[in-house]
Amino acid sequence: YFYSQSNGNDDKLCFCQLQGTIDDCACNVDTVDHFNNMKIYPRLNSLLASDYFRFYKANLKQSCPFWADDSRCAMKFCSVQSCDERDVPEGIKGFSLESPSFKYTKDAHEGGTIVDCGSDLNAELSYLNTSISDKAHQGFQLWADHDEAQDNFCILDDHQEGAEYVDLSLNPERYTGYKGDSAHRIWRSIYLENCFGSSKHKHSLSFIPYIPYTELSAGSGICMEERVFYRLISGLHSSINIHLCANYLLSEKKGFMSDSGVWGPNVEEFIRRFSPSETANEGPHWLKNLYFVYVVELRALAKAAPYLRNETYFTGQAQQDEELRNAIQDFLSVINTFPSHFNETTMFSGGVGSLKLKHDFREKFRNISKIMDCVGCDKCRLWGKLQGLGTALKILFSGKFDNATSLASDDKSEKLKLKRTEIVSLFNAFGRLSTSINRLEHFRKLMR
Numbered sequence: 001y002f003y004s005q006s007n008g009n010d011d012k013l014c015f016c017q018l019q020g021t022i023d024d025c026a027c028n029v030d031t032v033d034h035f036n037n038m039k040i041y042p043r044l045n046s047l048l049a050s051d052y053f054r055f056y057k058a059n060l061k062q063s064c065p066f067w068a069d070d071s072r073c074a075m076k077f078c079s080v081q082s083c084d085e086r087d088v089p090e091g092i093k094g095f096s097l098e099s100p101s102f103k104y105t106k107d108a109h110e111g112g113t114i115v116d117c118g119s120d121l122n123a124e125l126s127y128l129n130t131s132i133s134d135k136a137h138q139g140f141q142l143w144a145d146h147d148e149a150q151d152n153f154c155i156l157d158d159h160q161e162g163a164e165y166v167d168l169s170l171n172p173e174r175y176t177g178y179k180g181d182s183a184h185r186i187w188r189s190i191y192l193e194n195c196f197g198s199s200k201h202k203h204s205l206s207f208i209p210y211i212p213y214t215e216l217s218a219g220s221g222i223c224m225e226e227r228v229f230y231r232l233i234s235g236l237h238s239s240i241n242i243h244l245c246a247n248y249l250l251s252e253k254k255g256f257m258s259d260s261g262v263w264g265p266n267v268e269e270f271i272r273r274f275s276p277s278e279t280a281n282e283g284p285h286w287l288k289n290l291y292f293v294y295v296v297e298l299r300a301l302a303k304a305a306p307y308l309r310n311e312t313y314f315t316g317q318a319q320q321d322e323e324l325r326n327a328i329q330d331f332l333s334v335i336n337t338f339p340s341h342f343n344e345t346t347m348f349s350g351g352v353g354s355l356k357l358k359h360d361f362r363e364k365f366r367n368i369s370k371i372m373d374c375v376g377c378d379k380c381r382l383w384g385k386l387q388g389l390g391t392a393l394k395i396l397f398s399g400k401f402d403n404a405t406s407l408a409s410d411d412k413s414e415k416l417k418l419k420r421t422e423i424v425s426l427f428n429a430f431g432r433l434s435t436s437i438n439r440l441e442h443f444r445k446l447m448r
Ligand SMILES: Cc1cc2nc3c(=O)[nH]c(=O)nc-3n(C[C@H](O)[C@H](O)[C@H](O)COP(=O)(O)OP(=O)(O)OC[C@H]3O[C@@H](n4cnc5c(N)ncnc54)[C@H](O)[C@@H]3O)c2cc1C
Pocket: 173, 174, 175, 176, 177, 178, 179, 180, 183, 184, 186, 187, 205, 206, 207, 208, 209, 210, 233, 234, 235, 237, 238, 239, 240, 241, 244, 286, 287, 375, 379, 380, 381, 383, 384
């Protein structure tokens, strides 16, 4: 684990608490480190470089629904480099003659591909009026979308006006310079306004914990679901902040002149944010929360594996699609070997009250996804949206995936359905966590 020898004489820079068991789950930090850095991280990196996972459609223009959008990040590194629609493969944009879903479209039928049912059919007697107006079709779609959205833990915005494709490989998550009141307001409202019950921890801007780790143990009076909620948010917060430390604008710090910037790890920034001495001993626990959110997402992938194995990952580029499907099979098999998956059935299992708790849990995450529209830095907003836990929580808690072993993505019951956007964010969100854990290993080495 971490230890900075430069400090030599005391334990101030020892991240000693970042070891042992991950709270509320039956595995430990070392197991996750090894599993991630050796098995998951290299595979995931190559999956995420594929066209299917690289292009993400999001609405970054939505205005903040909660307060006047006061500040925008002025640094050029905050902006998102948009991509030309022509660069996005046709299959991803949703229309191609080869697409598996094409056979169900109106165009396919009008093109004469409908099967002739044979001559033993009395056309007059068996006439069924299947004409349904376009307006009615739109209505059905709205109902279906509405029903589907009830299970969602985030708001999907890829179909909204203003949504655009972004090439994630051109917009790496890194230091953007977004900070100060605007950033603090977002974090504060995520932790405090969305926490369960009324928080007694009124927060200043110094590193005072929203909920001190000493109050988070089982038996402390805070129920498991509330602890999990806090740990998930804190883990995502750690992940974002590790990325900005690992990909810091060194040219700003050292006075280099370079248009594109000089980027790399900034150990002092990492220590300022996570060392026990700078954070009233909270930092290592915040890092441990990163491991917690990692195992939660890992479990979601494992649970949805039978479904994900049958996805087509269609971009219209036959060879690339085939390679990606094979790589995903291999990736899901590796995930299956993880020895101590998070057990989601321990949550929301306390009788009648737990239904209400689950409902509140979902509403809070949906609210957080709306708060992302208040983030005053486009790049942070993009990655903030992508890292939302929406798909993972839907898999774990909507009940739709509880018997996924026998179900496939082409299951006609429509019971299971993940949109491409959801799959892309599931994998990318996990990719961010996996990268963060990998970057921790680099910081460990740099601090030795
Ligand atoms: C959604 C979102 C995305 C962002 N993306 C980026 C980005 O891509 N690049 C970038 O440079 N900046 C990004 N930021 C800003 C960044 O997260 C910090 O807010 C900013 O750098 C200011 O840091 P700070 O030191 O003031 O503390 P902050 O990170 O703003 O933290 C505020 C307070 O929260 C507490 N805290 C800190 N970490 C944790 C934790 N893990 N768990 C629990 N409590 C904690 C501390 O008490 C701290 O004082 C993003 C902010 C948000 C809200």
